[in-house]
Amino acid sequence: MSEILVLVDHVDGSVRKTTAELLTLARRLGEPSAVFFGSQIDAARDALKHYGAERVYVLDSADLSDYLVAPKAEALAQLVEAQQPAAVLIPSNAEGKEIAGRLSIKTGSGLITDAVDVQPRDGGVTTTQSVFAGDYTVTASVTKGTPIVTVKPNAVTPEPAEGSAAERTVDVDVSDAAKTARIVERRPREATGRPELNEAAIVVAGGRGTSGDFATVEAFADALGAAVGASRAAVDAGWYPHAYQVGQTGKTVSPQLYVAAGISGAIQHRAGMQTSRTIVAINKDAESPIFELVDFGVVGDLHSVLKSATEQALARKR
Amino acid sequence: MKIVVCVKYVPDATADRKFNADNTVDRVGVQGMLSELDEYAVEEALKIRDGDESGDAQVVVLTMGPADARAAILKSLQMGADSGVHIVDDAIHGSDSVGSSLLLAKAVERQGADIVLCGMASTDGSMSVIPAMLAERLGVPQVTFASEVTVDGNTVRVRRDGDAATEVIEASTPLVLSVTDQSNEPRYPSFKGIMAAKKKPVEEITLADLGVAAGDVGLEAAWTKVEAYAERPPRSAGAIVTDEDGTGANQLVEFLAAQKFV
The missing domain is CATH 3.40.50.1220 (TPP-binding domain)
Known part of the structure; x- marks a missing residue:
């Protein structure tokens, strides 16, 4: 079966609900492979396995976390070139959309953002988006390269399905050109104890x-x-x-x-x-x-x- | 210092927005305007220009789109930008983000820019990817979704409020910067500004000026295809009650209980 890359959204290894949703969607399209940026894979492994990740690529380097967006896009592009997946699913948040935008240019692939549904079709994917403030629904497809789709939260109800979660550490080789927007300070948002706004029921x-x-x-x-x-x-x-x-x-x-x-x-x-x-x-x-x-x-x-x-x-x- | 602000002419969000027969957004038959979120980019550019000590800083407004899109440049000039560049060519109709970013990048290279400024999203497509794509194409740093901007010489420092954390990001010019609606308070054009805008230069350029082939942009060259659109069925009118002596809360909780929310 064809491989579908899913970019994992997590905070210090705590996997967000959107990742379970993306893995659930990916299973419709092929075999999900989770792409994990960061050092806390130990905290994330069970969740990824539980929602059906067959493979887990771990990319851990200070270059990925010290600079904005560009290094992650570069590392993901290298993985896409190496694995030739059938599609890449990315969470529709600010960083995810920007990674997706750069990945689109790097790999010569069409990009659809803010999908609220993704379905397989003819070896590719077809997406549904809600546009014009929700007044219209649009169906679209990618016509060139590897479909890159960013998916909004709550697009699907996460369904557990044990995957084999075969783990592979991927060497990260980030060019100097991608290391130009340095993150000089990071202040985590204070927890409120309430559900995440865009994930809440x-x-x-x-x-x-x-x-x-x-x-x-x-x-x-x-x-x-x-x-x-x-x-x-x-x-x-x-x-x-x-x-x-x-x-x-x-x-x-x-x-x-x-x-x-x-x-x-x-x-x-x-x-x-x-x-x-x-x-x-x-x-x-x-x-x-x-x-x-x-x-x-x-x-x-x-x-x-x-x-x-x-x-x-x-x-x-x- | 030269600041190029990329702005978009969009259908008024309060009008009945529509699609064309080829599934593209109707940008002619619906009243258009400068995308509200791009006003923050124009304002930030003006602030940076006016704070620049060299005194030779200038703000160039760049847009692409049909003839009417000139209105987006005009509004920016009225706010205080110095000049405009309008990519206008029938071949660009239906360009997706990939085609649009190609044209904007070529136009920025033609202008030369220390800072390329964008809004956080358009109010029609709402993709938020053009700044990242521009940085990728231009090979310059990307400092995006800035809610606060400080420029010191050739160093730009921004605050980015993310989902999980607030980050401070620093980069050197030339770079691509995008700003959120938290970054500033866009000015209204003054009467003087409106009069002055009439005399400001607006250059119209075509694909040929940018060295881009017609087959590389537009609907046919897009890497994505909108297959169909459908109007969302209107929500059926619900029950509306008037609260009298606390009965509103009782009825609300009854409704929520019937839906199993409480």
Whole structure:
């Protein structure tokens, strides 16, 4: 069977859910091989095996971690040249997309970003993307080289399947030309204890209507085991960090349930959440465009509604 | 110092965006504009120019696209950029990111640039790959998704807020820099700026000027193919209740319970 390379997304060896999703997709297309950058493979091995990696390529070098993007793209291109895989799947985050862009040019291969589905076809792949703020769905294929596809979180439900995870350490040979944008400082983001925003099954987001008080939003999120998001208005006002922004210039989320509290629903926000399965909104303005999207809406004060809903949700858990 | 800002003319996101019969984005029949996210790139370029001590720094705005795309250059000139370059040629219609990055790289090489500046993404395709592809093609450092930029002589230092960490990245010019919407607050064109823009030079160039063959770009040369598009079915209207005396919360929790979320 043909080999499919999957670039592993991990934090210090802790494999992200998106990697399990990519391995699950890769099994539709061929035999998944995980590509692991970094030194913490010991922490990642079981997860990769558990989701069906037949091979694991380990690339560990300070050159990969000390400089931005270019060395990783170069190392991945060398692996693609050596292995001639049938496709390369990469997580659709900022770094993943940039690696994919450079890999596309280096290997003379077509690139599709932000796929929400990948299917095999005629020895190649066909992808589905959600475009124009989720207003349209597009199917596309790669017509030249090795298909390179970046895949959004929640594209598929991860399905476990034991792989043999045969491990091979790959020598890393990075050119001086790729070592020019040096990472001089790295500050890990503080853990919140909540699920990752773009991986969460439930997202509770607050906007201008919170007036800067996110306590009720966070309490409701915690009652549901949800991630917390924020609209651009709330982020621009300095009420919540940019890392939690949902929308065109923040994260695009597609959870099972999206709760918009005090968010009007401008196009910039809709672009980031419109494909959520179930949408709920609480807003004091009955004319807010967000209500055009909702499965259930409450016109009212978000703080009092969420406070009471939090108590009831917790009571039902007991 | 010369700063070349790559900007894109995109369909207005608040309009009803459409596709052409050949599955490309309709850039003519829908009201277009300078991509909102490119305004941050223009603003950053102006800040760098105005902070440059040599006094001879200049900002050149580069775009590609149909005749109407000139509007994206004009807006940038109104904000304060010095001149524009417009790649306009029927053969570029339907270019994918690979073809677009080739044309932009050739145009940058023709101009010569110390800093190539881009926005974090376009508001239509939203791929976010052009800056990385430009750096790859030009063989220069890539410092991208910058939320804060400091230029000191030929050293550029940026803050990049990633998913897992915030990184500080440093590189020397010439380089490709992309900025996020957190990097600055784009200025509105002043009346003076609008008047001055009318006199600023805009050069129109074709594939021949760039030494690119028509067969190397455009829809037929693309390495990807959009096979079909479909409008997403409108969401069916849900129930909307008005909260009276706490009943809103009860109904909300009932709804969530019925869906097994609580």
